[in-house]
Amino acid sequence: MQPVKAIEARDLRFSWPGQPECLSLPALDLDAGSHLFVHGPSGSGKSTLLSLLAGVLTPQAGSVSVLGQSWTGLRRPARDRFRADHIGYIFQQFNLLPYLPVVGNVTLPCKLSRRRAARAEAAGGVLVTGQLLLRSLGIGPELWDRPAAQLSVGQQQRVAAARALIGQPELVIADEPTSALDAQRREGFMHLLLAACGRAGSALVFVSHDERLATHFARSVSLAREDAAQEHVA
Numbered sequence: 001m002q003p004v005k006a007i008e009a010r011d012l013r014f015s016w017p018g019q020p021e022c023l024s025l026p027a028l029d030l031d032a033g034s035h036l037f038v039h040g041p042s043g044s045g046k047s048t049l050l051s052l053l054a055g056v057l058t059p060q061a062g063s064v065s066v067l068g069q070s071w072t073g074l075r076r077p078a079r080d081r082f083r084a085d086h087i088g089y090i091f092q093q094f095n096l097l098p099y100l101p102v103v104g105n106v107t108l109p110c111k112l113s114r115r116r117a118a119r120a121e122a123a124g125g126v127l128v129t130g131q132l133l134l135r136s137l138g139i140g141p142e143l144w145d146r147p148a149a150q151l152s153v154g155q156q157q158r159v160a161a162a163r164a165l166i167g168q169p170e171l172v173i174a175d176e177p178t179s180a181l182d183a184q185r186r187e188g189f190m191h192l193l194l195a196a197c198g199r200a201g202s203a204l205v206f207v208s209h210d211e212r213l214a215t216h217f218a219r220s221v222s223l224a225r226e227d228a229a230q231e232h233v234a
């Protein structure tokens with residue numbers, strides 16, 4: 001039997017209402033635990049693709065399966081549950097709850113998903129797992145009880161990564177999480193994120209307009225118009 005893929009997308013086509021086609025992708029596969037870099041200029045459809053992969057948007061044609069489950073077969077509440085159980089999402093603007101302490105932000109997915117809570121419990125407890133993740137991403141105990149809004153951009157970004165990774169979701173989706181960082185902090189974050197995904201065994205789809213980040217990945221896909229959805233394997 002073939003192992004279940006983290007992502008299997010076929011013949012995807014998507015247009016926003018009243019606009020020309022935004023995305024056309026014949027195939028996109030991602031093996032469990034492997035990492036993929038998606039790049040393309042602003043407006044090329046990177047965030048749209050991520051929303052299709054995460055089942056937030058529905059394509060006009062084609063299909064997306066995550067861990068062997070097709071989004072088409074799920075109604076909205078089931079989609080929300082499946083997403084909470086299996087996908088960690090790092091948003092471009094991090095989307096932390098500003099007044100909630102750092103550690104509360106990180107453990108939040110375990111309140112929304114029993115599956116992720118059970119995994120964190122099995123790994124030593126939800127709180128301890130959150131603290132360990134924060135530590136591994138360079139956020140020390142002196143910051144754990146501070147409201148998230150009081151952290152620097154680079155610190156918030158690492159908190160967002162810890163939140164995405166708690167409870168070992170099989171798939172982590174990262175939408176331009178490094179766009180606000182200088183070169184040194186960007187490289188540091190990439191190393192921490194890739195190592196944390198490796199430890200959790202999570203597959204990673206990482207999106208950026210910055211092609212230099214491709215050096216961190218064995219596989220990359222370009223959404224640039226002129227070479228529509230071309231794949232490169234290093």
Ligand SMILES: Nc1ncnc2c1ncn2[C@@H]1O[C@H](COP(=O)(O)OP(=O)(O)OP(=O)(O)O)[C@@H](O)[C@H]1O
Pocket residue numbers: 016017019022040041042043044045046047048049209
């Ligand atoms: N909610 C929306 N409604 C209508 N059109 C949208 C919406 N979101 C995105 N678009 C359009 O879809 C196209 C692709 O946008 P998308 O945000 O996916 O690109 P992107 O590559 O992620 O861009 P960026 O790097 O600037 O974040 C753009 O032309 C954009 O205007």
